[in-house]
Amino acid sequence: MIENLVIVESPAKAKTLEKFLGKDFRVVSSFGHIRDLAKKNLGIDIVNNFSPEYEIPKDKVKIVNDLRKAAGESRIIWLASDEDREGEAIAWHLASVLNLDPASTRRIVFHEITKDAISNAVLNPRQIDMNLVNSQQARRILDRIVGFEISPVLWKKVQPALSAGRVQSVAVRLIVEREREIISFKTESAFRVTGLFHPETAEVQENNLIRAEASKKFRDEKDAEAFLKHCIPAKFRVSGITVKPGTRSPAPPFTTSTLQQEAYRKLGFSVAQTMTVAQKLYEAGKITYMRTDSTNLSRLALAKSKEVIVAEYGEKYSKTRQFKTRSKTAQEAHEAIRPAYPEAQTITGSQNEKKLYELIWKRTIASQMSDAEIERTTILIGMNNSPVTFTATGEVIKFDGFLRLYSESTDTENGDDEKHILPRVEKDMNLLYNTITATQKFTSPLPRYTEASLVKKLEELGIGRPSTYAPTISTIQNRGYVIRGDRPGEKRQIKVLTLSGDRLTSSIRSEAAGKEKSKLFPQDIGMIVNDFLVENFPDIVDYNFTAGIEEQFDKIAEGRLKWTGMLDKFYPVFHKKVTDTLEKKDRKKGIRVLGNHPETGEKVSVKMGRFGPVAQIGDSDTGEKPRFASLLKNQLLETITLEEALNLFRLPRSLGIHEGDEMIAGTGRFGPFIRYRNKFYSLKKGVDDPYTVTLERGVEIIREKNESDSKKVLKDFGDVLLLNGRYGPYLSRDRKNYRLPKGSDPEKMTREDCIRIIEETEKKQKRT
């Protein structure tokens, strides 16, 4: 018989905890929730007071059996799951599933694993808080009802296997609405004028130039040119200098959301990748828990960080701070994400683990360092013949403080606003210009979301939790609602006017506009589903829906509202919307009529077809069979033009007859191709175009392909092939490919050698 059994949620936490508690304590883990609503069906008896039907998921059966056994062997059970509504629910499910006797069961909580915190918790046990549990049940049941009632409506009215939910549908909506802002954005341009000045009395030198920006922007080239000409006879004078001291403070330590953002910006990690690497670090005991919404640091962490800072940089650089958590819906069951041992600046591990750890270490330590002290200087330059003024701002760091270690990145990179050191000037000093430049600047729409900036937005709206940000982003991509991708951007011409002495020259520069990397783009099906939901379930996809129900969950947790009462109010209204929507006849296909065919006058339209977005010429009710063509990958139903749609019908096209058989050019799932005698040949990217490729070129492509194919088969043993591929020689049998072991010589290999390699590979695969 063991005296005490402590149950926590995470096995890594169990391991650490065991070290702190004596021999009398055994610590085990529940691996999160052990029970959930029934997987099949709704799992809720709505007419019977929303009574939930709970079951133990398959992958938790063994864990529950182990827990049951351990509980039977112990005298006192300590339920130490997290102190938030999910944690409370876990404790309650444990008590119920393991059939724990209240007399021998204690509920305890602690936020940090230190001797003090744990002994304090053990001295202050309490009962399971049923109000908190009920707020979790309300949350769980509401999410199930919303997801499991709306998704089938989508299967009927839009397309099978789609999904909707309180969190994912808002995530998609954000992306779709951002795309529409971009589509309707009208670019404007204006001329921005900057001058390089130097004191009249001094020669022009690198270090005495003042870069200043004009207070006025000019609408067009003519206005800008007129102003520059006006500058030629003008006298420039320093009309004011202000020097203002300022400070900058470090960012708080990482939460899940901010870690995902910074790891994307500084290391280029995807949200999922950040979480995988962080999980590794956590399991290795190198960082604290990585799914948290708290910016709190334990007293121990504060003290340790201070030691590190004082030893490394001196007392002056240390400033102990505790940060208030920004997010309103935060449940703060854990600490911020920080190094488990702040004294370890680096760790061993994979490259990515090292990089992420270093980021976490720097951010944590910097958060405990002094403010940076900055002196901001502004020089105002006046003109004697114009009300336009020029302003130069410079920044001098008087004391670097935390900046010595870390500064946070932003989502918008504007290199233009770089702050620089200004030369010494005095008021009323006369200045001469070296050059004055007017540069055309274009306005641009808000950028598309990255995975990380979407997480940031969701967190601001209080939607989703640290443990679900990464899975949500995967879900909306898996459903095909959005896709992560790049856009090369378009070359844009910029006019630049330069005044040097009394010579005015004009030049043209080009820049890439709208270039995007690793951004989230909505797909047609995402836009159609979003419009359908906004039309039929506006309350559910409202950005404030979650915030509203969270308030009610809080009331339930405080015992001021009955959880069944809350659902009683919500459900009838919601369910009526579901049945009303199901009664509507039409399916949502995103049909758009683009116009009429210029020659035949037939209707040209686009819609979501059975196999994806499709363009259509003609109408089935005219009696004639309509013609169809799939849209290309980068085209949207919403933005495709009549001309682009008509272009799709130019393929497949015949290139002519070669040696008695027809050659066809087309474009398919794997890009442009030509077809000849029932065989397909890919067109080379950037070289051949299916619209213009000729019969002669087709013959050449076929000859090249046949030549490389003949080189492809190194040895043919009938059932086994030794082939030459992109990555070198490999084996093929039954359409399955096998790598050759290192150092094997394909020239000398016999059929027996090949079969041996295949069998060994198969065996290895089975074992793992």
Next chain:
DNA sequence: CAGTGAGCGAGCTTCCGCTTGACTT
């Protein structure tokens, strides 16, 4: 693997939040 776009119907899909492995290359 490079197509498809008639219509019917059986049987499937689906949520959010806690947790890790078990998979693949």
